[in-house]
Amino acid sequence: MAADEPAALAGTGETDLAEPDRPTSGLTTEQVAERVARGRTNDVPDRASRSVKDIVRANVFTRINAILGVLLIIVLATGSIIDGMFGLLIIANSGIGIIQEIRAKRTLDKLAIVSQTRPVVRRDGVAAPVAPREVVLDDIIELGPGDQLVVDGEVVESQGLELDESLLTGESDAIHKDPGSHVMSGSFVASGSGAYRATKVGRDAYAARLAEEASKFTLVKSELNSGINQILRFITYLMIPAGLLIIFNQLFSSGESLGPALSGMVAALVPMVPEGLVLMTSIAFAVGVIRLGRRQCLVQELPAIEGLARVDVVCADKTGTLTENGMRLSDLEAIDGADTDEARAALASLASDDPRPNASVLAIAEAFPTAPGWGEPTAVAPFSSAKKWSGLSYGSHGNWLLGAPDVLLDPASEAARRAEELGSSGLRVLLLARSDRPVDDANAPGTVTPVALVVLEQRVRPDAKPTLEYFAGQKVDVKVISGDNAVAVGAVASSLDLPGSDNPVDARTLPEEQEALADIVESSTTFGRVRPDQKRAMVGALQSRGHTVAMTGDGVNDVLALKDSDIGVAMGSGSPATRAVAQIVLLDNKFATLPYVVAEGRRVIGNIERVSNLFLTKTVYSVLLAFLVGMSGVLSEVFDFEPLPYPFLPRHVTIAAWFTIGIPAFLLSLAPNNERARSGFVSRVMRLAIPSGIIVGVATFVCYVLVYGGPEQTEQQKIQAGTSALITLLIIAVWVLAVVARPYQWWKVLLIAGSVLGYVILFSVPFTREFFALDPSNIAYTTIAVTCAAVGVFLVEAGWWISGRIHGEPRRLFAMPDDLLPGVH
Template sequence: MASDEPTVTVGPSETITTDPEHVVNGLTTEQVAERVASGETNDVPDRASRSVKDIVRANVFTRINAILGVLFLIVLFTGSIIDGMFGLLIIANSGIGIIQEVRAKRTLDKLAIVGQAKPVVRRDGISAELSPREVVLDDIIELGPGDQLVVDGVVVDAAALELDESLLTGEADAIDKTAGSTVMSGSFVASGSGAYRATKVGRDAYAARLADEASKFTLVHSELNSGINKILKFITYLMIPAGLLIIYNQLFSSGEALGPALSGMVAALVPMVPEGLVLMTSIAFAVGVIRLGRRQCLVQELPAIEGLARVDVVCADKTGTLTENGMRLADIVVADGADLDVVRAALAALASDDPRPNASVLAIAEALPNDPGWGESTAVAPFSSAKKWSGQSYGRRGNWLLGAPDVLLDPASDFARQAEDIGSKGLRVLLLASGDRPVDDPDAPGTVTPQALVVLEQRIRPDAQETLEYFAGQKVEVKVISGDNAVSVGAVASSLGLPGGDAPVDARTLPQDPDALAETVGSATTFGRVRPDQKRAMVGALQSRGHTVAMTGDGVNDVLALKDADIGVAMGAGSPATRSVAQIVLLDNKFATLPYVVGEGRRVIGNIERVSNLFLTKTVYSVLLAFLIGVSGALSQVFDFEPLPYPFLPRHVTIAAWFTIGIPAFLLSLAPNNERARSGFVSRVMRLAIPSGVVTGVATFVCYVLVYGGPDQTEEQKIQAGTSALITLIMIALWVLAVVARPYQWWKIVLLGGSLLGYVVLFSVPFTREFFALDPSNAAYSAIAVTCGAIGVVLVEVIWWVSGRLHGEHRRLFAAPDDLLPGVH
């Protein structure tokens, strides 16, 4: 027989057999050391985040930095270092991006370690939790409900072990595993328990590549990110013809010397580049990750922050979400004819012999700690969500079951009604019963004789009601979907004030037809006795009606629904399988953290929309102004009039962006914002930025045409003309900022006042006037500039109000008191 047993190579000259001693005790310390020395370890990345080197490279070598770098070198060629101030943007873009992403990486990596699934490994006869990286070839790894397999292997011990391989194969049905069965990493235990020997570790394991890809922290599949990419593509199409025109005008038509011509060309091209848009987006997301990290919220996929802000339905489990995980044995109601001492002994035996007790069994074990001395069980049936009961047989002492009363009992019986009455008070009720056949019999449980009702008390989370009220106020529906008795679930939901909690739906009565299911799930809010496959179907039904669904859960029965939901939210104390498929993990196990995640998502989306408006407006007016100047230069060759040189120096466009975009955009991107996320990001940005940019560009061009003194103008007149055009541009750009910042709060008014004051200082202090080549002393020119600017301001204001009316958007000048979620900012 021994020759037929599988062998394991330990070292170059040692071979061991997977004999009973190896299964029971696991590897020895010496054998583990030999495997580590030979590289037979589970050495895979804990998290597929970018290295610091990759972060630096990605932030330095960008297309925008390359464009600005070339333009900076051109300015240096002209000898005007002052006009090369925009080159500081290269350092700022790279430095800020690197710092924020490294901070976010460190936060995520720390949280990922805390939330990591830790397998229980036998070594030297002792079972202990280890990091997945510490597992070596031939380790014996124990399995219990909800555990996720971290390496491939062969089962060496099984007690009604069933694995769910849906994450690998897509098949939802659990698969029986017996001793000798092959198991793959990435699958998880649906029910039962056992142990397996690691046969493939590290990158050889089946799911290593899948896990590596699945855990990447990335911006893909983000509506916000794809919208910004569309905007950048649109900007590129605009820049090419406008850039070519201004280059031709400055170098060939304007008649200026090479130095001033090149300076004008650079001044026209630099503001076309939306140098801060991508940076501000990255910063907003990174800061969101860091803020949520401080709340013990692990964001496994970056779009989840954005996605949860778009959610309009939250499906929440009762246990561990609305109620605390811990339970207390409140009462034992003995059935007629049953013996209380036997009941207590049976409960104690079931609790002490359960290798992986759930919260209910732990509460029983805590209340009845004494082993009755019944010996080892002769048959075991682990709990599963499908059958709703578990059991153990003890030979002559009988076959004992522990499960749901409404599943094991006739609903019309008095004891079943008594159980329902108790459950209607929000208590958890289990039935202790005896069966007439071993619990592992295919026809088990057979004839069931009730022995007692086990009443468990669940404490409602103190923050659950406040959280539900927040979602109600934000027009987000909450649906409680639980595997517990519907009456009990309804009692908890009602006590929290959830609409529809007093009319719970028993999922066993749900229709099979998808349309009918969608109708039922859409109208009701509280569901009990929901099977795992039904949870998944209910999520799909809601999605079929156009809802964006978030699913919260902590148990293995929630995995399929978490995987299919738009956003899966797992509790940190939940099973490793739920944490692996969720996009967000609440490591503090607090359902009340969700509003803060929603708040962060809304802050990111709303603020990036504001910032995008500012940057795109600047690009539109820069491209249009360059286009108009370029066209005038081309037409001057045909109609024989003096061409217009570009009105600004590079330093002018730099300061024009300081207080209208740069500093305000940075502050707005990090500001509190609780506006509900909506789709159509690109269209909303375009319908404000394009007309505002057109007004700014045309008004600036008209002002410059009116004050331009011709090719014979003095250097002083040239500076005055450029200053006048700059005044017009800054006036309208400041008003665009004022429009984008609405609705106003005190800090936004301070921001606008500070921006205006900044320009007053620049235009009035002699040193700054000389340094930036500004001269507003010509009263006639300044009057024209202010008049053009005022007309532009009025037009931008009209555009904002008319656009809101046309698209049904509620316009407000000042924020309402409830616009902020307390604590989010």
């Protein structure tokens, strides 16, 4: 676009906003203000999380709250306010869910702002980073390796600029962009540098609609949530026939007056509803987000917490993950008597003319800060992970290359031998060389004349070794995958005592066929000279063998592998592109944060499994008890006997849930838990909950049949019979809690003891006995209740041990020291 041409407003055809005099100098302050006033800004929200209004609506207007609300209205219509106490569940479900999700939303939003891409924009001839939403139409935005495009535009400057549009198109090959080329938001710079003019901003930009959906606070695509939904469907199928039977029995067969009949119906229906299961899952995830947020860990997709707990292979990049990003020049070794002063001058010039220097070039610039004044480069070849070198041509001053010695040198040369010797000690080695042709020549680098070895020092992160030891202890394999020299990568890994690091693999020798590649990747741990497409292939090869793979990285060369891995983990200091595709961003750049993420995932999965056992057990025994009582009404019509009314009042089922499910489930869902995540969540829950629920339901029904005095019983006898059935239910339900809480730790023992004490108080204090209509004074009835409960306890305990033997699951009563997570409990 010419300097004197007006800019066309994106999608409008308007042409009244003038460009600056120089196309590449950027807009003036006045022109920016004019566009802001016209609404030509990149007005995409910083993060598309749910609003507080949406969170409140989603937590209040739920199917479970609707069911409980209707039942509450029915009970209140009978005039029994006490029996409407279960209505407090509506407030608790909504209130706790709203508070935790808002806290998690605020944590996520704050971290997302810290992590967001900040494009470098030229205004008034000065380049400075701004927030993405501050970009306006016609802004000139600078680009460098790893930068992600935040708006659509047209290239105005290009120095070997190549864009990777795989996030948009799925095509992994980088595409060269010349001035005038159209570029789309969501793509990122694979190599080179340049600048582009914003032609479409805000929701007109190509990737804006995708980003708006992709970054939402969500609980979808989770094995845990899929399992819970499957359980809820199962519960629904059980509730329908049992509910119809109990309604028929209470309203038509029991012979009770309308008030007691309705109360019994509600008492039977309320415990069928798993009112806390989804709530506890949401709370566990939200608390995990908050805890990790305190450790500067941004969870961009909530199931990533769960996913990392299932990971059995971690592919870690060396630079920026195991080693610190910063480097310093250790030595400059001239080759074959080359002129050291000329080498210093060339390095200073290469460093000063690099528009986006990486860590290696920054270390060179720090060592050689004074450029020789060779003028503007006549040709430019930006660094790329594929070719492993960069270069600048300076006319009469020569064509200079800086890159990997094992790529540019003859492997049999003395210089190559020396470079490998230095690399084997853990140093990073680059080659400074001359070329016989311009660096942008199609056949570059051509004939290479080595000049000097540039030796750089990298510092191993002090927390890298204990982190690797943690993963080894958790039986998680770590693969070090790097673009650096294989020997150098092996030296760093060996210093961290990583098993197998003494035999590093040069990725240039890896086969392309997936099966053969998977064999090598599974058996080896350290890889060097890995191209970006090979990183991706290695992740795919591991996944083909059934592994759940996490990939960590910080550079643009890691993007493809991060995108394809099960869990992508990016460093906060990494390129914007890596942060965009990763599910987890470590804002403090600490590899040692990963064990805490694993711990949170295991806590979520293990604790929700425990909680699901409790809620599903309650639902099974509630449905079964309602079914058995309901069938008595149906059979009474056929065999002419008196049907059984439902034994409990709504207030009874409320207190039954307090200390066997409600409070214990809340505490268990937030407790430490280092059990390794396993597949088969639904089947394991069913194996415990269904038999336990059947035992509780049958034992309670048998006790009630034995103590029921018939329709002629007095009101006191009716209360005593219901109390006896409740005693049986509570004793077995508390024992189910004791089984679910295993292996025991001191706080779990206190939790169970507290539950028992709570019920002892309810049954012992005169006020609570009267308030909750409890009467355990009939010794004969209570003896029957305890006897039935003892049989039920024996069956639950025997079933737990037998199930463990059948399914090969180890059973332990008490926790071992290694059940606690080192450093994170």
